[in-house]
Amino acid sequence: MELGTGYSSGHYDAMRPADLLYAEVRQRRETGYDVDELVREANRTDPADRVAVLDLVDRMSLAARLPGWKYVEPDELDDIQETLGALPEAVEVTEVADLADKIHAAWLGRIAGCNVGKPVESGDYWTSARIRDYLTLADAYPLRDYVPVLDPMPDGFELTSCWPETTRGNVKGSARDDDIDYPILALHLLETHGSRLRPEDVGAAWLRLFPVGQVFTAERAAYVNLVDGFTVPEVARRRNPYREWIGAQIRGDVFGYVHAGDPWAAARLSYQDAALSHVGNGIYGEMWAAALVAAAFTASSPREVVERALAVVPPQSRLAEAIRDVLALEGSWEDALRVIQERYGHYSWIHTINNAAIVTAALLWSEGDYLTGVGRVVMSGWDTDSNGATVGSVLGILSGTRNLPEHLIAPLENRTRSALFGFDNSVISDLAERTVRLAGRLSEDGLLFED
Missing domain, CATH: 1.10.4080.10 (ADP-ribosylation/Crystallin J1)
Incomplete structure (x- = not known):
């Protein structure tokens, strides 16, 4: 049972309830909890309804852990x-x-x-394969310097917005x-x-x-x-x-x-x-x-x-x-x-x-x-x-x-x-x-x- 697309913006913003719910479902499942029923309820809820979505986030803490969890991970x-x-x-x-x-x-x-x-800090976009392709085009693979800038930028590649101050030849402090x-x-x-x-x-x-x-x-x-x-x-x-x-x-x-x-x-x-x-x-x-x-x-x-x-x-x-x-x-x-x-x-x-x-x-x-x-x-x-x-x-x-x-x-x-x-x-x-x-x-x- 998966959440509807309205719950994932890709920004992971703690101030956006829909982002919180999407990530909380993921976190609970990674740690062995059953949240399928709450996911079903979420899919019947308007992602823009802040009160209802935050209530679902809070209720995730009541989920039961599935049998077979083998890890010991204390907090204190x-x-x-x-x-x-x-x-x-x-x-x-x-x-x-x-x-x-x-x-x-x-x-x-x-x-x-x-x-x-x-x-290249955007892991959903800058995968290892895309990084290798870009560096190969730039004659900079394997990487042993700051990332170079290609001009014009080839289709399918976009450096993060900090590139004017973090790329090869542009770092000044x-x-x-x-x-x-x-x-x-x-x-x-x-x-x-x-x-x-x-x-x-x-x-x-x-x-x-x-x-x-x-x-x-x-x-x-x-x-x-x-x-x-x-x-x-x-x-x-x-x-x-x-x-x-x-x-x-x-x-x-x-x-x-x-x-x-x-x-x-x-x-x-x-x-x-x-x-x-x-x-x-x-x-x-x-x-x-x-x-x-x-x-x-x-x-x-x-x-x-x-x-x-x-x-x-x-x-x-x-x-x-x-x-x-x-x-x-x-x-x-x-x-x-x-x-x-x-x-x-x-x-x-x-x-x-x-x-x-x-x-x-x-x-x-x-x-x-x-x-x-x-x-x-x-x-x-x-x-x-x-x-x-x-x-x-x-x-x-x-x-x-x-x-x-x-x-x-x-x-x-x-x-x-x-x-x-x-x-x-x-x-x-x-x-x-x-x-x-x-x-x-x-x-x-x-x-x-x-x-």
Whole structure:
């Protein structure tokens, strides 16, 4: 039983009831619930009737889970930790200069990787096949630079609206993007709250610093709930069908930067950010991303990074299952991508699980090379700028600043735009220096200010 076409606009807007219902049906089915009767009722309801549609969204929470659900996916931090085996050990980064260089490389690598993916960030349209066709026409396959612009643009291709500032030869400072806004905000939050950070602090900062039009999917749903006076944990759960999508995963990196070499400390702290807007695999995505970058500071290879980060993900979750699947794959990157698309392509192009799978593949098949990893994850499609940022962050750390590609880094001009109030035109090297000052000064009880 499928919803009628009036319920799908393709915009995933938390302020549009028909979008909420469409995505909530999808979310419930992906997590093993029977919603067929509510779908039948929805098809007898006018999609423009806000009150009736929102009532259906709310009643989805009463749906029964079908027999045979095999996953264990808790939301509370203590419950998450109980599912884990041995936690990844912390490995100290002993050289201060090395830590500073890697943190700087992480910021540069993340911001450049994000900009590489931005012109093709529309996973329903820019599939991996269309990206390959376009790059082949542009004599730019495999991708190892910013996406080129073809003039005239061939029929069947349309870059996203940011292309005048994110394509090859047009990058003059980093474009604004939420994949950059959230790391800047995380740094500010940690400078303000340290390890005492809680979801309520994150929510207060959103309302103070973010315009609602610059947050999306789960974050916009959570924002609306905050404005309406709801509190944690209802902020993440009420009328939020995007609660396991990638929004939290893009917010985890800075928690890893400040806990370099300690994946569990990074994951544990990032939970406080993720739990405001996400549940289940949405939370695990941010914890995993934080652990990835933390592990990269002391790992010897991308595979070691992925294996150490996996230890913070509940082992009976769908996210852990997907990452293990990719770790077990053999053959070429193209082979791996095809398997991932077959197994996980049923998720939205903005979901956590499928995007984490292609991030994993890009890292494993990167050969430790920044350009190879970022190029491959962007060519994989789905959430290209978010994944380019995550892979760029990890491989930036593994590479160090000296081995980052000058033709991607120089056009950034050491600055980035931001939608955060008071943080526009942030200086990238300043973000890195502030992160270095913070790294190693966090404790269970808060910031340690002594040198």
